[in-house]
Amino acid sequence: MTARSVARVLIDSPLPQLDRLFDYEIPREFLEDARPGVRVKVPLRSAGRVVDGYIVEHGDTDDSDRPLSELDCVVSPIPVLTPELYALARRAADRAAGSASDILRLAIPKRMVRAERAWLASDVPTLPTVDSASLGWAADVMAPFPRLGSAIQDGERMAIDAPPRLSRLVGGAHDGEDVGGWAALLAAAAIHTLARGKSAVIVVPDHRDRAQIEAALAGRVPEYALVRHDAAQSSPARYGAFLRTLADAPCIVLGNRSSVYSPVSSLGLIALWDDGDSLLSEPLSPGVHARDAALLRQEIESGALMFAGHTRTTDVERLIAVGWVREIAPAKRITPKVVLSATREGESRGARVPSAAFAAARQALSDKPVLVQVSRPGYAPVLVCAECRHPARCPHCSGPLHAARQGAVPACSWCGRSAMSWTCPDCTSTRFRMASSGSERTADDLGRAFPGVRVIVSDGEHLVTHVDSRPALVVATRGAEPIAAGGYGAVILLDGDKMLLADDLRIAESCLRWWSNAAALAAPGAPVHLVGVAGPVARALATWTQPAYARNELNERAPLRMPPVVRVAALEGDRRAVDAAIAALREAVPTLDELAILGPLPHDQTVRALVRFDYASGAKVTESLRASVVSQAMKSRKPPKGRPTRPGNTLRVRVDVPDLEL
Structure with missing residues (x-):
């Protein structure tokens, strides 16, 4: 029998059971172009159709009589999948209990014929030089x-x-x-x-x-x-x-x-x-x-x-x-001038901008812009009942109501409908109260406090990347702070206490990052006022010791086995699939203790469980979870004609989730 040239192909498919290499015979007309890394189309007999794929490697020349399908065509002669990229995709997918084709879908853009022809016709890039x-x-x-x-x-x-x-x-x-x-x-x-x-x-x-x-x-x-x-x-x-x-x-x-x-x-x-x-x-x-x-x-x-x-x-x-x-570490440590700003004796406890921060802003506005960081965009992101303080919700979809501007009719943040005749379900009041101030309302308030000063808003809807060195009040949401020429004369960080109330394991870590990034935009020696926040995270900002704060966080999470001290995988699906995956995991990794698995508990219309495991056992855990996903996917295959329909693949696995939220 004549020897056959064999290509080992990774099929581009979301089906987990197809996440392996398949052998295909290379027809004689494709021998020159069918190199490792090129895009190809191959027949998938189980599905009765032609699918995309990549040649990963050439297999051994095959002279046996085993049936092999032939490559349908070579889509492009350019080897877009390098050996290093495939090795990375394979390792990343195995570590995350996923498919290599999903990684490659992110790494390799969709083929554009004109761009490819232009590239083939262009000169080969030369070795760049740096003057x-x-x-x-x-x-x-x-x-x-x-x-x-x-x-x-x-x-x-x-x-x-x-x-x-x-x-x-x-x-x-x-x-x-x-x-x-x-x-x-x-x-x-x-x-x-x-x-x-x-x-x-x-x-x-x-x-x-x-x-x-x-x-x-x-x-x-x-x-x-x-x-x-x-x-x-x-x-x-x-x-x-x-x-x-x-x-x-x-x-x-x-x-x-x-x-x-x-x-x-x-x-x-x-x-x-x-x-x-x-x-x-x-x-x-x-x-x-x-x-x-x-x-x-x-x-x-x-x-x-x-x-x-x-x-x-x-x-x-x-x-x-x-x-x-x-x-x-740098040879010389540089730290911003951070001030923990609180209300002074005689000031209203509800004052949003304490007198010290207000005075710093007034002084800086003589020749420089001032940055004011707030937690939310909009005018009044949260509305409550004026009588009982019950959150105002949309009567149609139960979404939160917000106000676009002073005196405007409240609208739903989810469905967008206006609440023309809202009534509180608790006390039947028809009056609203603004429970929070967004970037636009803050800009209005500060504009009245500093008449004649420019006010610039930078948030998701009004993105500003740079401002000049002239005096201005720049009100920005976290992460949307523009760069000021020469730096800001003062930085005021508002709503820190509200930011820290978020239900998130890493919220203090995130707040410290938001505040530090804003503080780095200040001019040398300019004050950075953190308003209304105390405790370890505030001290870490004031002393600019963020690495020490991270070490303390790790030490506190270690006895509780919280990430990233351990890795966490989330399993979600129907009860039978999740229970089967957990049973297979305990059998594959007997070293898991009783507290390693949390749940399963009801989650929407499914159940959800969390698995905590050490980094050393990560390979065994992800291999077992991946096997359970593949097993469940095989059960969802289309049954032969005349047989009852099998349940769909409802098991989903996500590895390295950042929190222990069930």
Whole structure:
């Protein structure tokens, strides 16, 4: 019998039972193009249709008589799936009890034919060079961290507390523009890496962060060496950027969470900014956080790994405690001037802005803008009954009512309907009261308190990225604070006590991050007033000891077995499927104690259970959970004609959930 060439193909399918390699015969006409990494279409006999896939590797030449289907076609001759990317997708999926194809769906953009043809017709990128002026600028920016350059060259894993100040760019395409000191530091580290002939991947939460680093890099590296990667790009632009990362010439990739998978050549550095931001947590299955993907990739491809932020997450602090990540401290510590501001004797206890913060704002407004951070956008995000203080809810959908402006008819935040004739179900009152002040109402109040001063609102609906150095009151929601030229003359952090009331294990950690990021926008020596907050989290901000706060959080969570001291997996589905998965897990991992599994408890129309497990047993736990998902999926296959319909696959697994919420 004639020997056959065999391709091992990963099928692009959400079905968990198809998450393995399938053997297909390569027809003679496809032998030249059917290389590992290319897109193909293959027949799926069980479904009676043709599906997409990737050739992962060539199998052994087969001269047996076993039946093998043939490749239907080679979609594109470009090998978009590199061996390193497949290895990363496989490891990330196994760690999260998910499918490798789900990871690759995030990593490899949809094929755009015109972008692909343009790329094939273009010149091959050459090795980028960095001029001496750019290298000198990078060296100056990295100078406060004497060990940083050697740590990058040695491929270390490191955690860095970014300088809490603005940095004015000198030279380059954005000469004289202010960016965060952290953005200049990450840009300098990327330039240092590119100058050594290595690629750098910088992962940031959103477009505002990306714009700052892009400004720091503009004019300092060749344009073709800077690859932008984010969801706001058009599909052709995103696919073209992905194709650029496949070239042999090194580059700097700058983008959001999925850019951590960019298949660059000669990886020298992966840098994550603000890994505590929820935007770096992938909502799509299997939900691998960019931080975890970066750690796995660094193990596979070596290179340096940098976690940078104004605060330290407990996840990174745990890695430092076990010796997996090394802390690199600056030669000289820089701290903002933080004031814990409270109401003084004789002031109203309900005063939203204490006299000390008010006086600091008035003084700063003589020549600089002032930043006021609030917790929520809108005018009055929360309304209550004026008589009994019962929350005002929509009579149609029970959603919360809010007011768009003073005197406006309240509207529902969920369905958008107006509540023209609302009546309190508890006391039958028809009058509302504003229980909270959003960004717009705060702007109105401060505008009356400071007549003649500009008032700028920055939130989800009114996004402002930069303000000039003229006096102004800038009212911004957390995370939407614009950069002021030269820094703010004062920063006032309001609603901190309300932020801390959120039902979230990590809310104090998140609040410290929001406040620290805002404090870093102040001008040198400018006061930062934290209003109405006391306790450990307030002291950590005032003393600028965020790493110590993270260590204390870890120590407090350890006896309670709370994440990230342990890993947590969530199981959700019908009672029978969840019980079967738990039984199989106890059999596969007998070391799990009685308190390792919480639930199952009713959750909507299903049940939900949580599994707490140590990092050492993670592989066995995720393997067992994945097997249960596949087993349940096999039961949901379409039955033969004439047989009763089997129940659908209702078992869903999410690993590394951040909280123990049942």
